Amino acid sequence: VVPAEKSEVSVATRTPTTLFSNSVVDLARGDPILYEPYWKKMGDRCKMIISADELMSYFSNSVNLCWFLMSELDRAIRRLHHVVGNAVVDDDRFIIVGNGSTQIFHALLYALSSPDQPEPISVIAAAPFYSSYPMETEFLRSRLYKWAGDANRFDEDQAYIEVVTSPNNPDGSIRGTVVNREGGKCIHDLAYYWPQYTTITRKADHDVMLFTFSKATGHAGSRIGLKLKPYFYSWAIVKDKAIASKMVTFIEVSSIGVSKESQLRASTILGVIADDCQNPKLKEVNFFKHGRRLMSNRWKKLREVVMKSNGVLSLPEYPQGYCKFTGKYTDSNPAFAWLRCKEGLNCEDVLREECGIMTRGGTSFGVEATYTRVSMLCSDAEFNFMLERLSAFNGTLNGN
Ligand code: PMP
Numbered sequence: 192v193v194p195a196e197k198s199e200v201s202v203a204t205r206t207p208t209t210l211f212s213n214s215v216v217d218l219a220r221g222d223p224i225l226y227e228p229y230w231k232k233m234g235d236r237c238k239m240i241i242s243a244d245e246l247m248s249y250f251s252n253s254v255n256l257c258w259f260l261m262s263e264l265d266r267a268i269r270r271l272h273h274v275v276g277n278a279v280v281d282d283d284r285f286i287i288v289g290n291g292s293t294q295i296f297h298a299l300l301y302a303l304s305s306p307d308q309p310e311p312i313s314v315i316a317a318a319p320f321y322s323s324y325p326m327e328t329e330f331l332r333s334r335l336y337k338w339a340g341d342a343n344r345f346d347e348d349q350a351y352i353e354v355v356t357s358p359n360n361p362d363g364s365i366r367g368t369v370v371n372r373e374g375g376k377c378i379h380d381l382a383y384y385w386p387q388y389t390t391i392t393r394k395a396d397h398d399v400m401l402f403t404f405s406k407a408t409g410h411a412g413s414r415i416g417l418k419l420k421p422y423f424y425s426w427a428i429v430k431d432k433a434i435a436s437k438m439v440t441f442i443e444v445s446s447i448g449v450s451k452e453s454q455l456r457a458s459t460i461l462g463v464i465a466d467d468c469q470n471p472k473l474k475e476v477n478f479f480k481h482g483r484r485l486m487s488n489r490w491k492k493l494r495e496v497v498m499k500s501n502g503v504l505s506l507p508e509y510p511q512g513y514c515k516f517t518g519k520y521t522d523s524n525p526a527f528a529w530l531r532c533k534e535g536l537n538c539e540d541v542l543r544e545e546c547g548i549m550t551r552g553g554t555s556f557g558v559e560a561t562y563t564r565v566s567m568l569c570s571d572a573e574f575n576f577m578l579e580r581l582s583a584f585n586g587t588l589n590g591n
Contacts, residue, residue: 215548216547216548216549216569216573216577216580217549218548218549218565218569218573218577219549219551219566220551220566221406221526221527221566221568222566223406223409223411223526224409224568224569224570225485225567225568225569225570225571226408226409226478226482228571229481229482229485230409233463233476236463237456237459237463239455239456241455246451246452246455249447251451251454256285256287256432256435256436256439257286257287257435259442259447259449260287261454261455261458263454263455263458264288264454264457264461265286266458267457267459267461267465268280268286268402268461269286270461270462270465271407271465272394274465274468274469275386275391275479276391276515276516277381277385277386277391277394277395277516278381278384278394278395278396278400278402279394279395285435287435287439287442288449288454289442290442290449291405292380292402292405294445294446295401295438295442296324296327296378296401297327297441297445298438298441298442298445299352299378299401299438300314300327300328300333300335300336300352301335301437301441302434302435302437302438302441303336303376303378303434304333304336305335306334306335308335310349311335311336311337312336312337312349312350312351312352312376313336313337313338313339313347313349313350313351314336314337314338314339314354315339315340315341315345315352315354315370316341316342316353316354316355316356317355317366317369318340318343318558319359319361319362319557319558320557321354321359321360321361321380321556322361322555322556324338324354325338325340325557336352339351340557341557342369345369350374350376351370351372351376352375352376352378353368353369353370353375353378354377354380355368355369355377355379355380356380356382356383357379357381357383357384358384358388358523358525358526359383360383360527361527361551361556361562362525362527362529363383363389363507363526363527363529364507365389377397377398378399379395379398379399379401380401381395381401382401382403382406383406383525385406385479386479386482386483386514386516386517387481387483387485388406388482388486388523388524389523389524390512390513390520390523391515391516391517392512392513392515393515404457404461406526407461408460408461408478410456413453413457464478464479483521483524486524486526486567487522487524489524489567489574490522490528490567492578493578493581494506496581496582497581499582499585500584500585500588501588502533503533503536504530504531504532504533504538505533506528506529506530506531509522509523509525524567526568527564527565527566527568528567529564530550530564530565531561531562532561532562533561535561537552537560537561538550538552538553538560538562538563539553539560539563542563542565545584545587546577546580546581548565548580548581550563550564550565550566551564552564565577
């Protein structure tokens with residue numbers, strides 16, 4: 192189990208100003224503040240005024256299974272996926288909204304498990320896996336499910352839920368299921384399947400897909416997570432509908448729905464992004480194009496510095512792919528750099544002690560300490576500070 196300080200938000204009361212001091216930069220967490228200057232430039236385009244008499248009811252759409260989902264958000268989500276082409280959102284799919292994809296992950300564990308099972312169902316993910324999965328799974332010591340570690344080592348003849356993150360957090364790899372047994376359950380976490388991070392090769396069409404506002408647009412504070420689930424009129428309907436209802440029940444019991452202010456804000460922002468994607472005159476302000484440029488610039492600079500480390504540090508290579516969204520062959524620019532130190536070195540320790548850079552070490556992700564994860568979603572100032580520190584480190588390696 193990953194200790195609380197290793198969660199994505201390690202100290203809830205921390206403010207951005209304390210993340211970065213002259214001596215230390217904290218790149219251990221994935222707080223997506225790099226998009227802040229972009230949204231500042233957007234000025235009033237996403238401004239909303241909500242008066243005190245609006246949005247008062249618990250209910251958004253009482254005839255919908257997901258009664259707390261506002262129809263504005265439902266439409267905006269479908270439209271953006273349609274424009275980007277990263278997920279199938281036909282009318283026969285329904286959408287459930289949660290307080291961040293973190294709450295939906297819990298809701299899914301609850302919905303995919305059963306109190307009638309003799310043993311808690313095993314939750315697995317191929318290492319390196321997102322460090323919050325073990326913590327979230329084990330947190331309540333549930334009798335419904337248990338964390339069972341690396342999917343590559345799962346050899347028990349038992350029911351399981353495999354979590355597949357693609358592109359993966361922490362290493363940016365494109366992934367599919369590892370354990371392919373009949374009856375196996377799967378959650379596809381597609382938090383990073385957006386054009387600024389990866390090539391959009393096809394519309395994802397899995398049974399359960401998670402997306403999050405946090406990593407799509409950078410608005411992590413609004414806590415809007417999404418889950419898409421096909422809704423087939425077949426025998427599976429009974430089962431699927433039961434799963435969907437159980438998820439809604441979970442969100443009802445844990446938070447009685449999702450803030451309508453957040454939902455409206457998300458609909459407005461997603462709508463502005465979709466407008467810009469569809470208007471060729473607004474090509475330059477297009478959020479994803481901006482995000483791609485930003486991420487690809489950062490990756491280029493980081494690779495240049497890492498290359499000068501005499502082989503002490505290295506980064507994964509990603510194949511180019513044809514991106515249906517941009518219509519070009521493009522590189523992947525993951526949200527995290529999966530940095531590796533040469534054999535025998537603890538990469539997190541090296542970066543902290545030699546460079547004053549806080550990162551999250553490989554053991555949090557189920558692999559060796561030679562790896563560490565560095566957030567690429569930080570502010571420009573933090574990113575430049577990291578480059579400076581790494582360059583100075585290179586200087587010491589080269590005897591300068
Ligand atoms: N899944 C993955 C793979 C993530 O990296 C994160 C955030 N770091 C989340 C889910 C959680 O996102 P949210 O802010 O929607 O809870």
